[in-house]
Amino acid sequence: MLTVRMSDTKVWKTCMGAIVNLLEEAHFRFTQEGVSMRAMDPSHVALVDFRLPSSAFEEYRVSKPLGLGLSLTELNRVLSRAKSDDALVMEHDEEKNRLLVTFRGTSSRKFSLPLLDLRESELPEPRLQFTALVEVMAEVLQDGLRDSETVGENVRFRVTEEGFFMHAEGDGKSAELRLEKGSAAMPKLKLERSCSSMFNVKYLSDMLKAADPKDVVTVHLGEDLPVKLDLRIAGGRGSLSFILAPRIELE
Amino acid sequence: MLTVRMSDTKVWKTCMGAIVNLLEEAHFRFTQEGVSMRAMDPSHVALVDFRLPSSAFEEYRVSKPLGLGLSLTELNRVLSRAKSDDALVMEHDEEKNRLLVTFRGTSSRKFSLPLLDLRESELPEPRLQFTALVEVMAEVLQDGLRDSETVGENVRFRVTEEGFFMHAEGDGKSAELRLEKGSAAMPKLKLERSCSSMFNVKYLSDMLKAADPKDVVTVHLGEDLPVKLDLRIAGGRGSLSFILAPRIELE
């Protein structure tokens, strides 16, 4: 038996809206503690780690640990129908093997979605020796990525004692973003040593779609290592993390 | 001779904008009482009944009853050019056999449209034995139809003692809207007996395009009967009604 309720559909909707760009379907695990999902994207370049504790819900009733396989494409089509002040209820219809999604507002609107038979992926948390950490306003990253898109498909992240930098180039053009140490848009900069890595712009843009422009995103970086992005969700109670493999420059 | 003027173009523009989705051309009848139009759509599934009394116009001069055949596609292209505070003037140019549409605002902008030689259709008012009537806020119907579109092409309307319901399903998915009796979004619910009928979603959506989301729409329903939707226009002085044939479920 599963019945969960949130008065604000936005948290769930925003997370699913970001994850669907990386995964078409996903296996969610509901336990007493909360709901979680960890998966690699089909090309095995990106890892998604989503956690939302039961305390982020107004009502959270799970009789025993439950795994639900869902088409994120279908789920998002349903979530797109939520109105801003609707409450969200999700229930498991065991008999019909469906997820029931209800929006409660002026009227009550219930959608049912077929469950998919997905195997749960057993992915250990990757151990990465990051050498720098910055907390950056999401808007700055989002701007820098859109700048980068105008010149090429990759962007280099760099952290030094001086600040955080993004650099892209291609076809004789270049785009560079500089965020100097001490900027109000970067509340934290910590590093063991300077480092830089290059990433695919499209993946990073998709990951940052879940972030409110004014939110702070934590970026973990190393030298030619994957990047880890931590987004705070549900007022910091939940987390949505992404790990993205670097692009290695061929010379 | 025909000269009519409205200080608010919005009434005329909104009605034409909804009708054009069902009819490409139409024969309007201007008499001393006002302007009216009744026609079936080309597939004979829907009937449109439009009435706007002379009192809805600031100036209304018709020397004798006059029928004007118009391309609604062309008329809407012209009306799309109206600015929000423009007054609307429509005149018949007998010599050139055209309709003159003028928007009076900062400048005066006059469009001329060729008249079409359309025969007036003699459609009697259909007699239907509806067994239920609900007054519902347009927004609720519009939401329910957009929900239905995400799962299939048909939607079932149902009225019972408990309230008003919309239900659609397809491909293992379903969408249901419940509006309980007593809801502020349903000022009236009257029924002889419970009834339900199924309709094409697209037609209903097109019909409701003329309704302001906060307006109340009157829905007349019967068991496997057509539905009749009454929209109030021009502050209740005019009316725009649609009748749509049901889809019969094959089993």
Place this chain on the structure above:
Amino acid sequence: MLTVRMSDTKVWKTCMGAIVNLLEEAHFRFTQEGVSMRAMDPSHVALVDFRLPSSAFEEYRVSKPLGLGLSLTELNRVLSRAKSDDALVMEHDEEKNRLLVTFRGTSSRKFSLPLLDLRESELPEPRLQFTALVEVMAEVLQDGLRDSETVGENVRFRVTEEGFFMHAEGDGKSAELRLEKGSAAMPKLKLERSCSSMFNVKYLSDMLKAADPKDVVTVHLGEDLPVKLDLRIAGGRGSLSFILAPRIELE
């Protein structure tokens, strides 16, 4: 050496955004006095004349007259990334033969663009014997052009003692705009004699994209002569003028 800075990127962005519709690339001349550009469009139907004095910049440093060939398409792609409160800095990177465009806001974002080897076109100012001049609010012209687009591809401008008129027709339809002498939307009307000329609507629309709807545009007209449109930019310090050849009606 070239370094120029504007606290408001909008002036530069709007001008480039209008010019790019007529020219894909252009040769800008930076001197002590300011920056200027004059060119014909590829089909030799329209002439663009752009002038922005050094006083329109907060900082303006040019060591010697300098010509820069730029892809306006590329430049606009970069300018589209400016945020509303960013300051704009443009510099010449002589070594790499590039233009550096920097947006200074929360972060500092620098783009580099390759310079093109364009020959400066030596275009004399055309001498035209206009017989009428009107100052019209840009919005009126923009409305009249959009009206005209709904009926055909040409529009006739006409100035008489009575006012300013735009007329388009095609396929049995017509659109006419009348702006009577004395209208608040036409602060000036001066004429030696009545005149009218016909122009391509698309070209005029492109030219007026640089004008704020509430700005006044000066229109110079003659009988079957080109039209000249003068737009005030940077609060009247700079100017953007367009000359467009007439369409001659074949009878």
